[in-house]
Amino acid sequence: MKKSLIIFCLFAFGLALVMSLALGRYPIGPADLLGLAGSLLPGIAADAVPVEVRMVFWNIRVPRILLGIAVGSGLSIAGVVFQALFRNPLAAPDILGVTAGSGFGAALAIMFFTRMALGVQGLAFLFGVVAVSIAYFLANRSWDRSASVLVISGIVVSAVFQAGVSILMYLADPYDQLAKIVFWIMGSFHAASWAKVQVTLPVVVVGSLLLTVFGWRLNVMTHNEEEALSLGVDVFRWRLFYLGISTLVVASSVAAVGNISWIGLIVPHIARYLVGTEHRRLIPVAAFIGGGFLLIMDTVARTVSVSEIPISIITSILGAPFLGYLVIHRGRKGALGVGAG
Amino acid sequence: MRNTHIFFFGWLACLGFVLSAAGCDFGRREVAGETRIVVDQMGRRVTVPKNIERIAALHHFGGKVIFALGAQDLLVDQALYHHENTAMARINPVFAAKPKLIDGHNLNNEEMVALRPDIAIAYASFDPSEMERLEHAGIPVVAIRGETLEESYAGVRLVAKVLGREQRGEEYIADCRKLCRLVTERTAAIPRDERVKVLFSGPKNIYSVATGDMLQDTLLTMAGGYNVASSLKGFWATVSPEQVASWNPDVIFLGSSLDTYGAGALFDNGMLETVNAVKHRRVYVFPSNIGWWDYPAPHCVLGLVWAAKMLYPERFVDIDMQALADDFYQKYLGYSFTAMGGRL
Numbered sequence: 001m002k003k004s005l006i007i008f009c010l011f012a013f014g015l016a017l018v019m020s021l022a023l024g025r026y027p028i029g030p031a032d033l034l035g036l037a038g039s040l041l042p043g044i045a046a047d048a049v050p051v052e053v054r055m056v057f058w059n060i061r062v063p064r065i066l067l068g069i070a071v072g073s074g075l076s077i078a079g080v081v082f083q084a085l086f087r088n089p090l091a092a093p094d095i096l097g098v099t100a101g102s103g104f105g106a107a108l109a110i111m112f113f114t115r116m117a118l119g120v121q122g123l124a125f126l127f128g129v130v131a132v133s134i135a136y137f138l139a140n141r142s143w144d145r146s147a148s149v150l151v152i153s154g155i156v157v158s159a160v161f162q163a164g165v166s167i168l169m170y171l172a173d174p175y176d177q178l179a180k181i182v183f184w185i186m187g188s189f190h191a192a193s194w195a196k197v198q199v200t201l202p203v204v205v206v207g208s209l210l211l212t213v214f215g216w217r218l219n220v221m222t223h224n225e226e227e228a229l230s231l232g233v234d235v236f237r238w239r240l241f242y243l244g245i246s247t248l249v250v251a252s253s254v255a256a257v258g259n260i261s262w263i264g265l266i267v268p269h270i271a272r273y274l275v276g277t278e279h280r281r282l283i284p285v286a287a288f289i290g291g292g293f294l295l296i297m298d299t300v301a302r303t304v305s306v307s308e309i310p311i312s313i314i315t316s317i318l319g320a321p322f323l324g325y326l327v328i329h330r331g332r333k334g335a336l337g338v339g340a341g
Numbered sequence: 342m343r344n345t346h347i348f349f350f351g352w353l354a355c356l357g358f359v360l361s362a363a364g365c366d367f368g369r370r371e372v373a374g375e376t377r378i379v380v381d382q383m384g385r386r387v388t389v390p391k392n393i394e395r396i397a398a399l400h401h402f403g404g405k406v407i408f409a410l411g412a413q414d415l416l417v418d419q420a421l422y423h424h425e426n427t428a429m430a431r432i433n434p435v436f437a438a439k440p441k442l443i444d445g446h447n448l449n450n451e452e453m454v455a456l457r458p459d460i461a462i463a464y465a466s467f468d469p470s471e472m473e474r475l476e477h478a479g480i481p482v483v484a485i486r487g488e489t490l491e492e493s494y495a496g497v498r499l500v501a502k503v504l505g506r507e508q509r510g511e512e513y514i515a516d517c518r519k520l521c522r523l524v525t526e527r528t529a530a531i532p533r534d535e536r537v538k539v540l541f542s543g544p545k546n547i548y549s550v551a552t553g554d555m556l557q558d559t560l561l562t563m564a565g566g567y568n569v570a571s572s573l574k575g576f577w578a579t580v581s582p583e584q585v586a587s588w589n590p591d592v593i594f595l596g597s598s599l600d601t602y603g604a605g606a607l608f609d610n611g612m613l614e615t616v617n618a619v620k621h622r623r624v625y626v627f628p629s630n631i632g633w634w635d636y637p638a639p640h641c642v643l644g645l646v647w648a649a650k651m652l653y654p655e656r657f658v659d660i661d662m663q664a665l666a667d668d669f670y671q672k673y674l675g676y677s678f679t680a681m682g683g684r685l
Binding site for chain 2: 191
C-alpha cells in the first residue's frame with residue numbers, strides 16, 4: 001500500500017473526528033473544546049468548562065460518535081467478507097436475513113417486552129443471529145454446498161421474518177407501537193448512549209479484529225470451492241467462521257442503531273477501488289473508510305438542521321455519486337477477485 | 342393438439358367475458374328518500390338524506406362529535422377508538438355489542454355496506470378513492486377536519502346540520518369556548534420571555550416533537566407556554582438529543598400514555614440530565630388513560646385546561662380538573678370521566 005494513501009486516510013479520518021467532536025446543535029465553543037480535551041490530561045481539572053457543556057459533550061456527543069465509527073467499520077468489514085464469500089459484488093451483510101431477523105426481534109420487544117432493560121436491542125440481536133443460523137442450517141441440509149444455496153436460504157429466511165414483522169405491525173397498536181416499529185426499522189443514531197456503546201463496542205471491535213487478523217484466508221475463498229479445496233483449504237469450516245463472526249458484528253450493529261444497509265454494500269467497493277482486492281489490506285482500509293464515512297454522514301444528519309435528517313437519505317445521496325465517480329475514474333483496478341493488487 | 346385448442350379458446354372466452362363485464366357500468370345506488378346537499382370540509386358537495394337513522398363514524402373525531410351531539414344511539418359501529426373504546430366498552434354493553442369498522446387499520450368495505458348506514462362521517466385525511474367506493478355503494482360520505490380549534494368547531498357545526506341538531510352543536514361549541522376563555526383570561530397576558538418553555542414529545546420517541554404546524558402548538562400557546570419547537574414545520578419532527586439540550590425546556594409533555602418510555606425513562610436518561618424539565622422533575626404524560634386530550638377534536642379543550650394548570654399551578658388553584666372532566670364527559674360522552682375509569 002502506498003504510504004501517501006495511508007497518510008491521506010489517517011488525515012481524513014482525524015479531520016472527520018475533530019469536526020464531528022466540534023459540531024452539533026448544542027453550542028460548544030473552541031475554548032470549551034480545548035478545556036474538555038485538556039481535562040483528559042492528568043492534573044488538569046475540568047472545572048474550567050461549564051457542567052452543562054461537559055454533560056452534553058460526554059453523554060450525548062461522544063457516545064454517538066463512538067457508535068457511528070464502530071457501526072460504520074463493522075458493517076464495512078462484514079460487507080467485504082460477504083462479498084468475498086459469495087463471490088458477488090452485490091452481496092450486502094443483510095443477505096442472510098440478519099436485518100429482517102433483527103427487525104422482527106425489535107418489533108417483538110416493542111410490543112411485548114417493553115419493561116425489559118435493553119429489551120429491544122437484546123431481542124433484535126438475538127433474532128438477527130437466529131435468522132442467519134436458520135439460513136445456514138437450511139443450506140447445510142442441501143446436497144449442493146455452494147454459496148449460492150446459502151443466498152437462497154437467506155432469501156427464504158428474510159421473507160419469513162419480514163412477513164413476521166408485517167404481522168406484528170398489523171397487530172401493533174397503530175397510535176404508538178406502530179410508529180415506534182417503523183422508526184426503529186428506519187435506523188437512527190439518536191438513542192446512542194453509553195449503555196449502548198458498552199454492549200455494542202466489544203462485539204464489533206473484537207469481531208472486526210478477528211476478521212482483520214484472519215483476512216488473509218479470504219483471498220483463497222474468493223476462488224470457487226473446487227479450486228480452494230484443491231489448495232487444501234477447508235472451505236466450509238472457514239465459511240462458517242467468517243459467517244459466524246460477521247453475523248455477530250452486523251447483528252450487534254443493527255440491534256444498536258437499526259437498519260443502515262447502504263454502508264455495507266458501498267464501502268467495500270470504495271476500498272477495493274483504492275487498494276485492490278488483497279484482503280489483508282482491504283479489510284483495514286474498509287474499516288477506516290466505513291467508520292469515517294458513517295461518522296461524517298451522521299454529523300451532517302445531526303447538525304445541518306433543527307430537525308434530524310434520516311441517516312439513510314444522506315448515505316445514499318452522498319455515497320452513491322462517490323461510488324459512481326470511482327467507477328469512472330478508477331475502473332482499471334477491476335471489481336471482485338480479478339486483478340488483485 | 343385439440344386439447345390445446347380447447348384450452349386456448351376457453352381461455353379467450355373467459356377473458357372476453359371478464360373484459361365485457363369490466364366495461365359495464367353497474368351504476369351507483371342512489372340515496373333514497375328526501376335529500377339535501379351539504380358542502381363538507383374538503384369542499385365536496387354531498388347529497389345526504391334528510392332523515393338519518395343510521396350513522397357510521399370512521400374516525401375518532403367524527404365519533405366524538407356524534408356522542409357530543411347526543412346521537413350515539415344512531416351509530417352502527419363503535420366509532421370510538423383506542424383506550425376510549427376500551428373504556429366505553431367496559432361500561433356500556435350496547436356499545437360493546439356494536440362492530441368495530443376500523444381497528445386502526447383498513448376499513449372493511451363489505452362489512453360497512455352490510456351495516457346499511459344512511460351516512461358515513463370520515464376524516465379529511467381519508468383516501469378519496471375509498472370515499473368514492475362508499476358513495477358508489479349508496480353511502481354518502483361527509484368528510485370533516487379539525488386541525489385547529491376553529492376548524493373543529495366548523496366540523497361540529499357541519500355534522501350538527503346534517504343531523505338536524507344545530508342547537509345541541511352550538512351548546513357544545515359554547516362550552517368548549519368557555520373552557521378556552523377560562524384559560525386564556527389567566528394566561529394571555531404573560532409576556533413571551535416569561536412563558537414556560539415546553540417540549541411536546543410524540544409517539545415515536547422522546548425526540549420526535551410537535552411542530553409549529555400542529556394543534557399541540559396552539560394548545561401550548563393558549564396555555565401560556567412557549568413551544569420550543571414552534572419554528573419547525575410538518576408533523577412530528579425528529580430532532581437530535583443535543584437540540585433538546587440546547588432548547589433546554591422547563592417542562593416536557595409526553596404525547597400519550599406510552600409504555601416504552603414514560604417520565605421515569607427520561608429521568609434515568611443521561612442524555613437529558615442537563616435539561617431543566619428533567620432536573621426539576623417536570624415531565625408529565627398528557628392525559629388521559631381513557632382517550633387523548635391532545636388530538637384534533639373539541640375534546641382537546643380539556644387538555645388545554647390541564648396543560649395550563651401543569652404549567653402555572655398557582656394561577657389555577659381553584660380548578661378541580663377531575664371534576665371539570667367529569668362534567669364534560671357526562672354531558673358529551675354520556676358517562677363521567679371517573680365512572681369510565683379516567684385518571685389524570
